Every structure is written in C-alpha cells, then in structure tokens.
Amino acid sequence: MRIKSALFWLATVVIVLVFIAPLVWIFLTGIKSRPDLLHVGLDKLFIFSPTLWNYQYLFQWTLFTHEFANTAIVAVASTALAMAVALPAAYSFARFNTGSGHLLFVTISTRMFPGIVAAIPFFFAFSKLGLMDTHLGLTLLIFYFNMSFATFLLFGFFREIPEELEHAAMIDGYGRIEILRRIIFPLIGPGAAVTAVFCLVWSWNEFLYSVLFTKIVARTVSVGLAALWGSIEIEWGPMSAGATLAILPTLIAAWFMQRYIIRGLTFGAVKG
C-alpha cells in the first residue's frame, strides 16, 4: 500500500510539473537579465539575480499599457454584446425549440467555420466603413466569434431549468416579463456568469482577428507580444514579462470558474 501511494504521488507531482513548468518558465524568464536568459547551460536555470529591467522596458519602450487597456475594453464590450444576443436566443432555443435544431446548428457552425473565411470579406467591409484598427470594429468581430458559442453554452444551462416551473407560474397568472424576472433570471444566474467569464477569457486570448484588424490604435496585448517575437531580434525578456502580465487576469478567472468550467465545456452534459 505504501509503495502504491508513493507511486501515486510521484505520478501526480510529475503531471502537475509538466503542466505548470512552462508557465513558471515564463515568469522566470520575465525577471532574468538578458545575459542570464541567453546563457547556455543549466547553472542559471533557477539561480540568478532577478531584475525588473524587462518590465521597465515593457512599460517605457512598448505600448503595453495602451494594449492592455485596449484588450480590456474590447473584451468587456464584446462580452456584454454577446450576452445580450445569446441570452434571449438560447432561452428561445431551449424553451421553444425554435427552428427545430436547424437554426441552432447554423448558429454553432459559425464557430466551426475557419475564422479566416470571414476575415477576407470583413477586411474589405471594414476598409470601406473605416472600422479598421478601431475598438468598435474589433469588438464586433470578437462578439461574432463568441456569440454562437455563448448561445450553445447557455442553451445547455437553460435546458436544466425545468419547464414545469414556468407552466406553474403561468397558471398563477404571471406574464412573460414576470416569469423572466422572477424565475428565469435567478436560475440562470450562475450559468450566465460562467458563460460571461468564458467569453471574457476567449476575447482576452483572441489573436487571429486582432492581428489582422488592428495596427496601433486598437492593438491588443497578444498582437503586441507577437510583435516583440516577430522583430528582428527576439525580445524574450520583455515578451515573457508581458506574457506574465497578460496571463494574470485569466488565472484569476480560472480560480473563480474552477467548479463550473467542465459543466460549461460539456454544455451541461456532465454535472461536474
């Protein structure tokens, strides 16, 4: 039994290390000086004198603060928009089986389409409408990117609310608005919160549309970091420092979502 337990913990520790090592590596690289991080050999892997130089570089010589603010603005705006569209639609799909599954399929299929397919036409439309490199333009694209998935997630959550509750309320003379306010909203609350956090995380991490449709004004963190990577001399230090800061918000979200995340990801098929 003892040996079995030791093996179990050995395996567990190895697995956890494999998962978090690259994340720890980002953090460590972010506080290494340039000679240390370009050092060949293992002696400077963990033992080095930490420096904040990379962070200084990031804030002084790049647009990081500006990009961080852009990412936050676009993430919040697109999430709000996605929820506004997805909530009533998901309710309609779940309660009335609107379009008998076909419409739901069309909605979901938008998320399965190659994002690049939509990019070409939007490239033309945005150039004409003056939406290139604007917050509004990027918000709309990311909203579209999140909307269908949010609808599907919420569809799963709405299905868990028993229909009988609404029937009973209707017999008691509740109107549509009252049913929504007194029965649906309180019950969908946690599911809606999880969906919103998913949307926030996805918009935060979005890259494809951001790199195609923003240049300076609405440039997001991932594009900025990719630019550090793509320059002639790769700026590993500042890039890792920026990555550390960019990851932080999603980590906070992860902590809150831990319990619900799997239920969300399996569309309510599993009650995790």
Place this chain on the structure above:
Amino acid sequence: MTTGTGEARKKTFWQVLTSEKYYRWLLISPLLLTLLVFMFYPLFHSLYFSTQIYVPGRANVFTGWENYRYVLHDAEFWSALGHNLLIIVVCITIELVLGLAIALLWYREFKGQNVVRALCLLPLLVSPLVLSMVWDFILRWDLGVVNQILSAARLPQFQWLAPGVAIYSIALITSWQWLPFSIFVLFAGMRAMPRDAFEAAKVDGASAWYTFRRLTLPMLMPLVLIIILLRTMWLIRLFDPLYATTRGGSGTQTLDILVWRTSFMYFDMGVGSTMAIISLFLTIILCAILFRYLMKAMGAVK
C-alpha cells in the same frame, strides 16, 4: 374579455409580440440579425470573390471556375489539408489516452485534490498564442531549455522544429494545452457514474481490467465522443500555435495558415477566397456529421 367583436379581438402590439407564436422569434431576432450581417455577408462576398481575379488597385476580372480548378489542383492545398488531418489524429489520440489515464489516476479522493486540479486547469485558460511563443523558446535549438537539459544529460540535442518533426512538436504543444480538457471531462463523467454497477462487479469477482473494459469505458463513450467532436472542430481551425512557431514553414502549413498567407501576405484574395470556400465546404460536411453525433451523445448522457 368578451370575444367575438372586432374591437375586443384587437390586441396591443406588445401582446402580439409576446404571444405563443411570435415570442420565440422576438427573443431570437438579435441572433438572426447577427447571423445575417456576420455570416451571410461574408459568405456571399467570398463566393463572389472566388470567381474573380483580384489584383490590388485594379478592377476584378471574372474567371468563373478557374480559381476552383487551380486550388483543387494545387498540391499545397492538399498537403495543408493532410497536415490538418494529421494534427487532428495525433492530438486526439494523445489527449484521449493520457486524459483517460490521468482521470483514472485522480478518480479517488486524495488530499490536496482541489489544488492539483486547479493547477492542471491553467494551460487551458492561457492564450494559445502566448503559450506557443513560450514553447518556441523552450524548444529552441541553441537556447531552449529542453535541449540544454538533454546536453547536460549527455544526450544528443534535437531539432524540435525541423521539417518533418515540427508538425509533431506543434501537435504536442496543442495537446499539452488541451489535455486538461480531456482529463476534466472524463473525470467528471467517472464521478457521475452509478456506483451500484461497480459494486455488483466487485461482488462477482470481476478483475479491474474487466470492469474498466466492460463498465467504465462503455459508460464514458458519449463523453469520449464529445471530446473527439469538439477537438476536431477546434483543431481544424488551428492557427495561433503555428503563427508563433513556424508560421507554416517546416512542413506545417495548415488550411487556415494557407488561406492567411494567400490572402494577407500575397494579397491574392481571389484564390484565398476560393480556398476559404472549399475549406468551409469541407468543414460544413464534417460539422453536420459531428453535430448529429454530439446531439445523440448528449441525449444519451441526459
């Protein structure tokens, strides 16, 4: 309310909207509007462009099927599709096998299980782009940690992103990021399984392997299916990990990277649109099949 007279039958606008017949459409109208703008406009625009020769700054020239013929005879297009399929098979195999093993390992209650699980969830939530950039650094030939550890252990260093190898490295990176998804879905499925069947098997003296093969696996099947379907959908659009490592070089070009290169680097929007339409067509077929299985699987679980 008295019925019969025309006056009384006339409902207010609000009543009509919230009636049994129209309420569902009222609720769904923002979604329909969104689909109209964001889905059908790009679709028709791409269809139109796929029949044109596009040169920046000049008028388009109609070519009919020429672009389609070009793309379907383009070796690059087919190799990109092949890469997509290879990545899908490699990733899903790794994720299912390891995911199942780890879920079985952590099935029982143990001290600190919440911390362990929270830590393993992390890769899933971090930007794929950022993670891929980090992996690119880790796997670098000269400075990468992996090769330095290898040389410290007196083992030969390895070209992780060399042609022929790079595609597997990228599949590994992606699997690493998405393995937690499989682990957690399968884990949740195991927790939800009825206990009595397993107790009965125990009483009957069934071996652990027999129980796993005859009880655990069949009960997990719908979830395995969900994982396969969702991962296929996401992997067919793989873009970020490639952008941050090889940018489609070293024999790793996938469909989305190819369309991106054609349209936004060579600015050949006509051929790019054609590729997009064909890849869209393939995806729709796949999606339709997958969606049916998914709905069936969900019904079975529920």
